[in-house]
Amino acid sequence: xxxxxxxxxxxxxxxxxxxxTVLRELAEYIEDDFRRWPAFDKRPRLASHSEHGAxxxxxxxxxxxxxxxxVNGHPGNTRDGLQTVIAxxxxxxxxxxxxxxxxxxxxxxxxxxxxxxxxxxxxxxRADSRVLAIIGAGAQSEFQATAxxxxxxxxxxxxxxxxxxATQKFCDNMKNSGLSITIAASSQEAVEGADIITTITADKQxxxxxxDNMIGAGVHINAVxxxxxxxxxxxxxxxxxxxxxxxxxxxTRLEGELQQMPEDFQVTExxxxxxxxxxxxxxxxxxTIFDSVGFATEDFSxxxxxxxxxxxxxxxxxxxxxxxxEDPRNLFGLLNSSVPDEECSFE
Amino acid sequence: xxxxxxxxxxxxxxxxxxxxTVLRELAEYIEDDFRRWPAFDKRPRLASHSEHGAxxxxxxxxxxxxxxxxVNGHPGNTRDGLQTVIAxxxxxxxxxxxxxxxxxxxxxxxxxxxxxxxxxxxxxxRADSRVLAIIGAGAQSEFQATAxxxxxxxxxxxxxxxxxxATQKFCDNMKNSGLSITIAASSQEAVEGADIITTITADKQxxxxxxDNMIGAGVHINAVxxxxxxxxxxxxxxxxxxxxxxxxxxxTRLEGELQQMPEDFQVTExxxxxxxxxxxxxxxxxxTIFDSVGFATEDFSxxxxxxxxxxxxxxxxxxxxxxxxEDPRNLFGLLNSSVPDEECSFE
Numbered sequence: 001x002x003x004x005x006x007x008x009x010x011x012x013x014x015x016x017x018x019x020x021t022v023l024r025e026l027a028e029y030i031e032d033d034f035r036r037w038p039a040f041d042k043r044p045r046l047a048s049h050s051e052h053g054a055x056x057x058x059x060x061x062x063x064x065x066x067x068x069x070x071v072n073g074h075p076g077n078t079r080d081g082l083q084t085v086i087a088x089x090x091x092x093x094x095x096x097x098x099x100x101x102x103x104x105x106x107x108x109x110x111x112x113x114x115x116x117x118x119x120x121x122x123x124x125x126r127a128d129s130r131v132l133a134i135i136g137a138g139a140q141s142e143f144q145a146t147a148x149x150x151x152x153x154x155x156x157x158x159x160x161x162x163x164x165x166a167t168q169k170f171c172d173n174m175k176n177s178g179l180s181i182t183i184a185a186s187s188q189e190a191v192e193g194a195d196i197i198t199t200i201t202a203d204k205q206x207x208x209x210x211x212d213n214m215i216g217a218g219v220h221i222n223a224v225x226x227x228x229x230x231x232x233x234x235x236x237x238x239x240x241x242x243x244x245x246x247x248x249x250x251x252t253r254l255e256g257e258l259q260q261m262p263e264d265f266q267v268t269e270x271x272x273x274x275x276x277x278x279x280x281x282x283x284x285x286x287x288t289i290f291d292s293v294g295f296a297t298e299d300f301s302x303x304x305x306x307x308x309x310x311x312x313x314x315x316x317x318x319x320x321x322x323x324x325x326e327d328p329r330n331l332f333g334l335l336n337s338s339v340p341d342e343e344c345s346f347e
Numbered sequence: 348x349x350x351x352x353x354x355x356x357x358x359x360x361x362x363x364x365x366x367x368t369v370l371r372e373l374a375e376y377i378e379d380d381f382r383r384w385p386a387f388d389k390r391p392r393l394a395s396h397s398e399h400g401a402x403x404x405x406x407x408x409x410x411x412x413x414x415x416x417x418v419n420g421h422p423g424n425t426r427d428g429l430q431t432v433i434a435x436x437x438x439x440x441x442x443x444x445x446x447x448x449x450x451x452x453x454x455x456x457x458x459x460x461x462x463x464x465x466x467x468x469x470x471x472x473r474a475d476s477r478v479l480a481i482i483g484a485g486a487q488s489e490f491q492a493t494a495x496x497x498x499x500x501x502x503x504x505x506x507x508x509x510x511x512x513a514t515q516k517f518c519d520n521m522k523n524s525g526l527s528i529t530i531a532a533s534s535q536e537a538v539e540g541a542d543i544i545t546t547i548t549a550d551k552q553x554x555x556x557x558x559d560n561m562i563g564a565g566v567h568i569n570a571v572x573x574x575x576x577x578x579x580x581x582x583x584x585x586x587x588x589x590x591x592x593x594x595x596x597x598x599t600r601l602e603g604e605l606q607q608m609p610e611d612f613q614v615t616e617x618x619x620x621x622x623x624x625x626x627x628x629x630x631x632x633x634x635t636i637f638d639s640v641g642f643a644t645e646d647f648s649x650x651x652x653x654x655x656x657x658x659x660x661x662x663x664x665x666x667x668x669x670x671x672x673e674d675p676r677n678l679f680g681l682l683n684s685s686v687p688d689e690e691c692s693f694e
Binding site: 004006007008011014015019041043046048050052053054055057059061063066068070072073074077078080081082083084086088090092094095096097098099104106107110137138139140141142143166169173319320321322323324325326327328329330331332333334335336 | 351353354355358361362366388390393395397399400401402404406408410413415417419420421424425427428429430431433435437439441442443444445446451453454457484485486487488489490513516520666667668669670671672673674675676677678679680681682683
């Protein structure tokens with residue numbers, strides 16, 4: 001049997017543990033896996049594009065575990081009241097190839113994206129950072145605010161979105177968070193005095209959410225929204241002025257802010273900072289940019305965390321996903337075997 | 348919600364419908380999809396190799412539907428009483444990226460492999476074929492015998508396996524099939540007088556299950572067992588003497604009997620025969636070889652069939668795999684929402 005964590009059970013888990021605990025624990029798994037980066041089999045995601053959007057498979061593995069995530073990106077879905085992005089994933093045993101756990105990953109991806117942002121910021125932002133600007137109050141915004149509060153000690157969030165309803169939704173969700181929230185009238189106003197800036201807008205186009213003149217010395221930019229071909233958020237000048245950090249260079253050149261830069265533009269992979277091979281922030285005046293597009297190892301970490309957390313508890317069910325005859329060669333025998341003949345009709 | 352067909356429900360479906368009906372209906376879907384081959388987005392499978400085996404993702408899509416299959420291949424698994432190959436898969440809506448149905452695919456793959464073999468043989472074997480030789484009495488053998496009986500009117504099967512227990516298992520499973528079964532003492536004896544030969548052995552090596560002198564004029568060879576790098580079953584001379592048909596050339600050159608042949612060795616893709624673009628068998632004396640490795644479109648067909656067959660019936664359950672907040676941007680709101688607070692404890 002394969003363990004299964006559905007939306008309902010994951011929500012129960014997060015509510016019972018508290019989202020801050022979940023983010024803190026998840027961040028440890030993500031950090032641990034970045035630290036042992038060379039142990040992973042890495043490749044760009046496998047995307048299937050249509051006029052409506054993309055469906056992607058994101059596999060990775062180490063010596064013991066294999067994971068993949070199924071995730072779509074359909075910008076027009078919100079028109080029909082559907083999610084732009086939904087996801088699920090699976091963790092398997094490399095030794096046998098058998099699946100271990102299947103999980104919803106729409107919520108889990110939102111958590112791991114925010115946790116990854118916060119892990120990166122711990123190495124790249126100034127240690128005295130207290131004010132976070134968030135540009136874009138979409139589905140990821142509250143996860144970002146909560147992760148930065150939990151993992152970095154952010155106490156103030158300045159939020160901006162072109163849609164006042166989205167901003168209101170953000171404020172409603174954050175009202176008991178303990179964060180001081182300010183609604184800004186523009187991106188410019190949001191970033192004034194911010195130590196860290198998260199850009200997480202949804203438009204699928206080359207946009208300029210942040211221009212160079214808005215970025216002061218010492219700021220850390222967490223660029224999350226530019227995450228697919230044809231979608232960027234930062235003016236290219238910012239990337240030249242600051243130092244750029246990425247997850248997996250090959251993928252970020254295709255999908256991240258790096259799309260705007262020449263192919264030999266110098267970047268540093270985040271894992272090298274976490275592993276201690278290279279230095280992150282060098283001075284209080286550095287501008288650091290985490291050009292984040294999301295990578296398969298982060299999903300691996302999230303599934304590994306989830307499995308350790310829920311195995312054997314009431315937070316997972318079991319699925320009969322695997323045909324397992326007593327004699328492995330006698331698959332056909334299952335059709336004659338003693339499966340109970342329930343009352344059933346076929347219509 | 349996503350529809351889910353587990354092992355238990357699939358077995359119930361097959362038992363209630365009868366495996367012959369299922370194979371016949373499935374074969375129609377497979378044939379229809381081969382006929383519209385150019386409509387599919389095709390690519391080689393994405394494999395992750397380890398010392399223990401391989402884990403593969405096999406995606407494909409047309410304008411309306413996307414499918415992928417997860418499948419492993421771990422030759423050492425039988426030692427531990429596990430299946431060498433287990434699989435599951437999913438069909439999704441290209442327009443929204445949302446999953447439609449998740450299914451076990453260990454049994455479903457066995458069915459689609461046999462149905463594909465029979466579909467190919469209908470175009471490539473002599474119409475008066477009545478005797479089938481099967482070399483290898485493993486997990487796929489009974490499915491092959493049943494598909495050839497149902498779809499081609501085979502009435503006699505000559506079976507050979509190096510392991511008498513496997514042969515016995517085959518005979519036990521086939522005892523009420525209506526087929527006349529003969530146990531052969533060697534491959535040579537099995538193929539004597541056979542119209543069609545299925546090779547479906549399990550050894551992961553370059554083997555010679557069939558040598559050139561065993562193959563008479565007019566025979567159709569259904570080579571199913573040579574299906575991964577380093578594994579073949581036929582002596583290369585046979586491929587030169589006969590005409591070779593494949594599913595997807597690029598993949599078969601890596602995984603099929605074609606591994607033994609030069610890169611420019613002439614083959615014909617099966618879909619061209621089914622679509623009527625090219626001729627299959629040209630005379631009663633032709634030797635035809637279907638060098639089958641299994642392709643993603645066959646899984647697509649199987650999932651499409653299953654969905655049409657079980658949607659809305661008791662043969663599928665539903666899974667809460669997709670987080671679906673009322674306001675798509677308010678994913679975070681799910682964590683504060685009215686999910687019932689059941690009695691639960693976290694240990």
